[in-house]
């Protein structure tokens with residue numbers, strides 16, 4: 573049986589539980605592809621799962637290999653796969669919320685959960701895209717159905733999901749209002765934000781009104797951003813509560829104000845990844861990668877991410 577390098581954890585815990593080890597290389601079943609991973613994206617769900625908090629339990633008890641975002645090259649295809657072949661460059665967020673084992677040299681997953689990677693960016697940028705971009709796309713387009721002229725508030729706009737949500741909402745013709753630290757404002761305006769609010773200096777609900785859609789990427793912990801954002805909505809406006817679902821308190825507050833709130837969880841979506849790749853290749857959407865870490869420094873990358881101050885994305889270099 574051939575082996576590969578992967579970041580394994582044997583217990584829940586801090587970043588130090590992440591270790592590079594040799595594990596068995598997977599084989600593709602019918603309809604699956606085997607992908608040689610060049611780079612793996614890092615997301616908050618990774619460190620929440622590592623620590624046993626948040627959606628803890630989605631992977632069961634350790635040992636397991638974290639990671640859902642991958643960009644790489646198809647090494648082999650299982651029986652029945654007609655849309656991809658060995659040598660194709662692909663990216664994807666396979667299996668979510670089941671285990672994908674993305675922090676590894678190889679993954680296997682259903683072919684249709686991948687798409688051709690954007691041709692104009694390398695694997696390290698492509699690996700930053702799937703989970704954050706599918707979240708932004710499925711929240712802005714599929715869930716909120718944002719239309720031209722609507723007012724959209726995006727909290728944590730400088731993060732992985734936020735900077736893509738700003739660009740998708742702008743692409744649809746929305747008026748985009750973003751919350752971020754002051755140092756991010758010029759960049760977010762370049763990405764298309766019409767108004768930017770420094771959440772350290774201003775309570776956004778004091779200055780924002782008549783919003784059609786809130787894409788909340790902060791939640792209620794620690795500063796009640798989700799519940800406070802209800803105050804910005806017009807009657808019947810919609811809050812998409814991305815980080816932690818809808819608590820009873822949040823649902824009751826929304827009902828009392830006559831606005832809507834929905835929980836949200838991203839899903840694998842090959843066709844949406846194709847459209848997102850087209851937008852990137854057309855130069856309509858840019859992807860921000862703050863830093864690329866080698867696989868051996870996964871613990872350091874997690875510690876950085878958990879600071880909640882990343883501009884755009886963090887990525888692991890796996891091979892190549």
Ligand SMILES: NC(=O)c1ccc[n+]([C@@H]2O[C@H](COP(=O)([O-])OP(=O)(O)OC[C@H]3O[C@@H](n4cnc5c(N)ncnc54)[C@H](OP(=O)(O)O)[C@@H]3O)[C@@H](O)[C@H]2O)c1
Pocket residue numbers: 615616617703704707727728729730731732733734751752753754756771789790795797814815816836837838877880881882883884885
């Ligand atoms: N439900 C789902 O399917 C789903 C999918 C993806 C992500 N999520 C969740 O959505 C959240 C965002 O994910 P992400 O990947 O975008 O995270 P991220 O990249 O780690 O977010 C970092 C950003 O958060 C900003 N930030 C921190 N506190 C803030 C506050 N109080 N107000 C405004 N901005 C604040 C920081 O902005 P500054 O640097 O400007 O301070 C930083 O740029 C996480 O909780 C994640 O778990 C859920």
